[in-house]
Amino acid sequence: MAAAKKTKPTVKKSTAVSAVAKVALSAEREQQLAKWQQQQEADEVVLKDWGRQLAVTQKKVRSLNKQYRDLLYGFLQDAYAVYKEAAAHELADDFFAAVRGQLQKSNIKIQSNTPDAALVVRLIFGADASNKSVSVGAG
Numbered sequence: 001m002a003a004a005k006k007t008k009p010t011v012k013k014s015t016a017v018s019a020v021a022k023v024a025l026s027a028e029r030e031q032q033l034a035k036w037q038q039q040q041e042a043d044e045v046v047l048k049d050w051g052r053q054l055a056v057t058q059k060k061v062r063s064l065n066k067q068y069r070d071l072l073y074g075f076l077q078d079a080y081a082v083y084k085e086a087a088a089h090e091l092a093d094d095f096f097a098a099v100r101g102q103l104q105k106s107n108i109k110i111q112s113n114t115p116d117a118a119l120v121v122r123l124i125f126g127a128d129a130s131n132k133s134v135s136v137g138a139g
Helices: 027-088 092-105 116-128 131-138
Strands: none
Touching: 027 092, 027 116, 092 116
């Protein structure tokens, strides 16, 4: 016997979009809705203002950081110029010995094998400078 082929019944989909009828609100509910919408708009204004204020502050901080970096690199260039001049001079050993003495006098820890450039960086930044920043600045 031949097997009967099963077919699924087809369901016609309606192509018409049913429109949602607007529900009439009572006068009291209309007032509540209007009040709620006003509050939402007021809240949106406050949120946008806070965002604007933070954007302005962010811009100021970025500008300040750029100014700091520019000043810092300028000061480092000044210090490097002194280092290069001193290192090339016949008084270099005396100068760097005096720098070592000043660092020890200021209770800033250094090692006996600390390079001269690192001594200058340590002298400028003091005890608060990390060893990594001193070695990067002196490198």
